[in-house]
Amino acid sequence: MKMSLLSRSVIAATALAISALGMTGALAQSKPAELKVGITTFLSGPASVFGVPAKAAAELYIEQLNAAGGINGVKIVPTYIDEGVGADKLLSEYRRVVQETDTKVMLASISSGNCNIIAPVAEDLKVLNIMWDCGTEKVLEDKRYKYVVRTQANATTEMVATVLYLLKTKPDLKSIAVMNQDYAWGRDSWELFRNTLLALKPDVTISAELFPKFGATDYSTEISRLQALRPDVILSTSWGGDLDTFVRQAAQRGLMKTSLFVLPLAESSLERLGTTLPDGVIVGSRGDHYFLHPEHKTDAKLNNFVKKFKEKTGSYPIYSVYHMVQGLDGLVAGYNKAIKANKGQWPTPEQVAEAMRGMEFRGLTNTVKIREDGQGLEDQLLGITKKTAAYNFPTLEKIIVYPADLITTPVGQKSPEWVKTIKPELLNNPRIKQFN
Amino acid sequence: MPQDLYILAILDGLSYAALLFLVALGMTLVFGVMNIVNMAHGSFYALGGYMAATLGLWATSQGLSPAWSLLILPLAAVIIGVVFGGLMETSLMQRIYSKDPILQLLVTFSAFMIFEDFQRLVWGTQPYFVSDIVNYLGTTEVLGITYTRYQLMLLPGVALAVFIALRSFLKFSSVGRQIIAVSHNREVSTALGINVKRISLFTFMVGSMLGALAGALASPTVSWVPGIGGEMIVLSFAVVATAGLGQIEGALVAAILIGLARSFAVYLMPEVEVLVPYLIMVLVLLFRPQGLFSVAQARRV
Numbered sequence: 106m107k108m109s110l111l112s113r114s115v116i117a118a119t120a121l122a123i124s125a126l127g128m129t130g131a132l133a134q135s136k137p138a139e140l141k142v143g144i145t146t147f148l149s150g151p152a153s154v155f156g157v158p159a160k161a162a163a164e165l166y167i168e169q170l171n172a173a174g175g176i177n178g179v180k181i182v183p184t185y186i187d188e189g190v191g192a193d194k195l196l197s198e199y200r201r202v203v204q205e206t207d208t209k210v211m212l213a214s215i216s217s218g219n220c221n222i223i224a225p226v227a228e229d230l231k232v233l234n235i236m237w238d239c240g241t242e243k244v245l246e247d248k249r250y251k252y253v254v255r256t257q258a259n260a261t262t263e264m265v266a267t268v269l270y271l272l273k274t275k276p277d278l279k280s281i282a283v284m285n286q287d288y289a290w291g292r293d294s295w296e297l298f299r300n301t302l303l304a305l306k307p308d309v310t311i312s313a314e315l316f317p318k319f320g321a322t323d324y325s326t327e328i329s330r331l332q333a334l335r336p337d338v339i340l341s342t343s344w345g346g347d348l349d350t351f352v353r354q355a356a357q358r359g360l361m362k363t364s365l366f367v368l369p370l371a372e373s374s375l376e377r378l379g380t381t382l383p384d385g386v387i388v389g390s391r392g393d394h395y396f397l398h399p400e401h402k403t404d405a406k407l408n409n410f411v412k413k414f415k416e417k418t419g420s421y422p423i424y425s426v427y428h429m430v431q432g433l434d435g436l437v438a439g440y441n442k443a444i445k446a447n448k449g450q451w452p453t454p455e456q457v458a459e460a461m462r463g464m465e466f467r468g469l470t471n472t473v474k475i476r477e478d479g480q481g482l483e484d485q486l487l488g489i490t491k492k493t494a495a496y497n498f499p500t501l502e503k504i505i506v507y508p509a510d511l512i513t514t515p516v517g518q519k520s521p522e523w524v525k526t527i528k529p530e531l532l533n534n535p536r537i538k539q540f541n
Numbered sequence: 542m543p544q545d546l547y548i549l550a551i552l553d554g555l556s557y558a559a560l561l562f563l564v565a566l567g568m569t570l571v572f573g574v575m576n577i578v579n580m581a582h583g584s585f586y587a588l589g590g591y592m593a594a595t596l597g598l599w600a601t602s603q604g605l606s607p608a609w610s611l612l613i614l615p616l617a618a619v620i621i622g623v624v625f626g627g628l629m630e631t632s633l634m635q636r637i638y639s640k641d642p643i644l645q646l647l648v649t650f651s652a653f654m655i656f657e658d659f660q661r662l663v664w665g666t667q668p669y670f671v672s673d674i675v676n677y678l679g680t681t682e683v684l685g686i687t688y689t690r691y692q693l694m695l696l697p698g699v700a701l702a703v704f705i706a707l708r709s710f711l712k713f714s715s716v717g718r719q720i721i722a723v724s725h726n727r728e729v730s731t732a733l734g735i736n737v738k739r740i741s742l743f744t745f746m747v748g749s750m751l752g753a754l755a756g757a758l759a760s761p762t763v764s765w766v767p768g769i770g771g772e773m774i775v776l777s778f779a780v781v782a783t784a785g786l787g788q789i790e791g792a793l794v795a796a797i798l799i800g801l802a803r804s805f806a807v808y809l810m811p812e813v814e815v816l817v818p819y820l821i822m823v824l825v826l827l828f829r830p831q832g833l834f835s836v837a838q839a840r841r842v
Contacts (some may be wrong), residue, residue, distance in 0.1 A: 148767050149661065149767065149768075150767065151767065151768055153666035153767060154666060154667060154668065154766070157665075157666045157667075164704035168566075209567050249813075287815055313811070314811065315807070315811050316811065316812070317814060317815070318814070318815040320768065320769070320772050322759060322763040322769065322772070323557050323560070323759075323762070325553045325556060325557065325688075325692055326550065326554070326557070326803070326804040326807040326808070327807055329549045329550075329552070329553050329686050329688075330546075330549075330807055331762075332685075332686045332687065332806055333545075333546060333549065333685075333686060339743070344761075345668070345766065345771075346765070347764075348670045348825070349579070349670065349764035350762070350764045351762050353670065353672055353762065353764065354762055357672065357675050357676065357689050357762070358678065358680065358687045358688060358689055359687040360687075377667065377668055377764075403554075421716050452699030511580040534678075
């Protein structure tokens with residue numbers, strides 16, 4: 106008797122829960138009290154050098170957006186999920202946030218590996234997923250998604266821009282060595298870089314390809330070997346502690362005097378490395394973000410944000426911070442466009458995902474366009490380090506900004522093949538903007 | 542491979558082996574005496590580095606000469622060993638000496654995770670580094686390749702000095718002999734009037750100190766990030782297992798073996814570099830499951 110009473114109440118509760126679910130479904134079109142947004146970011150592990158500042162940026166920027174009325178009067182309420190817990194646990198957390206808290210919009214994620222596993226799940230769950238920082242070009246080239254968009258460039262755009270900048274800076278290079286982290290990004294970025302470089306300059310010799318362990322702490326053997334080889338150029342797409350350690354050990358042993366260093370992700374290490382990083386190193390920023398962006402450095406939106414971010418965290422924003430703001434700005438722009446298309450009615454996630462394609466919006470720097478395959482076209486900024494009296498870390502000079510559409514694989518093509526077809530004429534395209 | 546490169550590979554291998562040896566030494570010492578594989582040992586490595594960086598930053602802000610680092614680095618190790626090693630031994634280890642090995646592993650592993658979060662709480666997630674000492678000591682050219690004197694001379698020098706000091710301490714001092722006695726048999730040692738509790742605490746502190754010293758010595762050349770301790774546990778365990786648990790000389794030889802193999806791999810087959818320590822471990826354990834230097838049954842420090 107007692108059992109059946111219990112089971113009856115369970116059934117009743119379930120029925121109630123189901124009807125509640127049904128009701129939210131029916132009411133989805135009317136304006137909600139708040140817009141729940143799930144955000145995955147690294148709060149633990151080595152990649153928290155990106156994730157923690159990005160979370161600070163999200164807190165700051167969402168507060169700012171909400172103070173200005175949110176999206177059409179609807180406030181954004183974020184839930185943060187730690188990416189550092191590993192893929193399986195992240196996925197179950199992701200599902201939990203979507204299903205238990207009825208969240209229909211997600212910003213995920215930093216890690217390319219995580220984007221690869223989350224994209225199909227987002228599609229299944231029918232939630233709008235904005236890939237706000239991950240770089241793998243494969244995720245949107247291998248499969249078409251309806252609910253998944255990316256508000257920034259991919260690895261191809263970043264690597265092609267880096268090769269172009271390198272060839273502009275050192276057109277006569279003869280040899281190059283690479284030292285990347287031994288995981289998907291390190292390997293994939295090198296494949297793209299190498300194919301692009303060899304397409305534009307087939308006579309370059311590849312002196313060494315070194316892939317030390319992710320999280321390695323000692324590069325002395327690699328540095329000795331590189332010193333013995335003396336390649337003209339040393340490329341490393343490493344980031345975070347690995348990059349800092351490599352740069353420090355290389356600088357301590359004079360390797361940076363004998364070879365030109367190309368560090369496409371070093372914008373995120375500039376302030377930490379301080380004066381350890383010598384002048385004359387090619388630095389990229391995974392986009393066109395930089396607090397001294399030549400076209401935006403007097404812009405109120407950028408300056409205001411940089412100032413507030415510095416007050417909150419004590420540091421200048423790094424690329425993951427700009428990507429977070431860009432993801433949120435993209436979300437707001439997408440909702441605004443969808444609301445308009447929906448005649449002022451609150452849109453479904455599906456309508457927003459639809460509206461975001463073909464849309465142009467601005468984060469903190471140049472505008473980003475989202476293509477029909479969901480891929481964002483984000484310009485790329487590179488420069489060369491130079492110490493000045495104004496900052497206690499090197500800033501960038503000889504900045505070049507590359508328009509994204511010139512250097513991104515066209516819709517429907519695959520990057521590893523497309524980069525092989527790049528022609529040297531691209532180097533002198535008049536739309537590439539050079540600053541001093 | 543040209544002959545010059547052999548010399549370079551040996552130099553690189555030795556400086557790497559030096560740090561590896563110090564970490565493994567602490568782990569093997571603790572195992573020798575307490576018969577526990579301390580999974581939290583990597584945390585002492587991480588904490589040592591963080592403490593050294595913090596003290597280094599303070600010294601820089603006080604305008605002290607980088608030469609003071611030579612004092613600060615060991616000081617950081619002593620602080621970590623005494624405070625955190627002492628805390629862990631008295632609050633956790635004492636309760637589990639007679640427990641099941643699986644439970645011991647789980648308890649020390651949870652201590653490792655607690656320490657990991659503690660580091661994030663105190664030092665945050667951004668990398669730390671203070672490298673003044675390396676620049677202060679300058680560089681040396683060997684066969685046209687620039688080496689920092691810090692890695693070429695200081696690291697192997699310290700490792701060797703620690704090895705000799707520990708060896709003679711265990712052999713000639715009264716406390717050292719008591720440690721060896723406890724490592725052979727706890728009950729008999731107690732019956733002989735040795736304060737086993739005190740010896741265990743002392744050994745654990747010294748073991749932790751060695752891990753922390755390796756961290757402190759590594760910190761001037763490495764950007765210190767969360768999670769750095771986890772890497773070290775695995776590697777030092779490979780050294781300790783190759784040598785045979787509890788073997789001090791063995792740890793020295795195994796560390797050099799792994800260090801050299803790794804640096805030769807970078808020259809000859811960079812693809813297998815990451816695998817090398819584990820390949821060696823697997824090969825050794827296949828043929829000698831008790832490790833290279835363990836004599837069956839008779840356990841020594």
